[in-house]
Amino acid sequence: MRTTLWLLSFCLIGACTTSSKTENTSMETPEKGTFGYDLDFLQKRDHDVAVLSSDDSTSQVIVSAKYQGKVFTSTADGMSGRSFGWVHYKAFDGQPDAHMNAYGGENRLWLGPEGAQYSLFFKPGAKMEFEQWHTPPAFDTEPWHVTSKTAQSVVMDKDMILTNYAGTTLQLKIDRSVTLLSREEAASRLNTSLANNVKLVGYQTDNSITNSGSTAWTPKTGAPCLWMLDMFVPSPGVTIVIPYEEQATGNVATTDYFGQIPPDRVTYKNGVLYFKADGKSRGKLGIPPKRAKPIAGSYDADNNVLTLTLFDVDKNATYLNQEWKLVPDPLKGDVVNAYNDGPLADGSQMGPFYEIESVSPAAFLKPAEKLTHKHAVFHFTGEKSQLDAIAQKTLGVSLDTIQKALK
Structure with a gap:
């Protein structure tokens, strides 16, 4: 009897010890910079956050309808893998910002134009300066509605009523879906082959805007456009790469959105533009329709990460000017944009982060x-030679060329 009781006691103690170890392991805080860390952070603020996942859980994407349908981040290597999106942790606490609540997110949907005669960010007659600049709550702070969800996709919508700088009231509906792509789908979309040990995550967003009002949007009333912005984590070794039509006429790029970008930070040659994205010097550039190609990307040499974006481009369509001023022709704007964050004049800085952006034609x-605009994002990690093959096939340049472009 004593032997039986001793064995029972031993088993109970052993069981309790094992359970305690499992519980402690599951409660450990993931390392900052990993997908698990960002998921833990976001789930505490949005209990309904959607996590799209591949069958083996290596490729995962976080989507939040509460935070305006944003894709916050993704990973190619599960919970302990690198988190590719930039999340602005400080923005979730405290009072809402009057100008913009920059929660971050590696893919968000805004509506443009930001500036010029049809601006959605300045009230009619307001001076186009920061104090008067306000992001509309419908895509800054208000939650969106989930209409359907599966293990690999989520569909959302949002009804909006906005007023532009021309004084026109725009009644509209946004529909947005985010779909995790399989390895085969990613390779097919990029028209490339992938080595077995290359890790990747890829997803496509389908975004549409519907005029739900009773009045047509014309050059007289002004019109909005769909605007996709991807916020990523910078490093000293990140270079943005934007292929362009070398034989087209006109400027290759507008490089003075926020003052002229220094020549040691941007260059273009042989149909490819290179832009340093270290998060240390604020600058933005744009590619016009005749020059634009439906692809842009970046290479992080410090962490050996290749990022690619694919998006719709219509060279014959009208794109809106987004500059913070009244311009001679508000119907002449860029298609592809890139932004590197950096300190403001007072030394403060929101990031650091960098962005790759695409916009739809005027709606x-x-x-x-x-009107519908598609925008897809892909991240790759693996041996440099394997990523190099992908870069040469998609961007038309080698990783060595990218690394040396601004040196």
């Missing part, structure tokens, strides 16, 4: 008409 829509 000159009659009532009930719809």
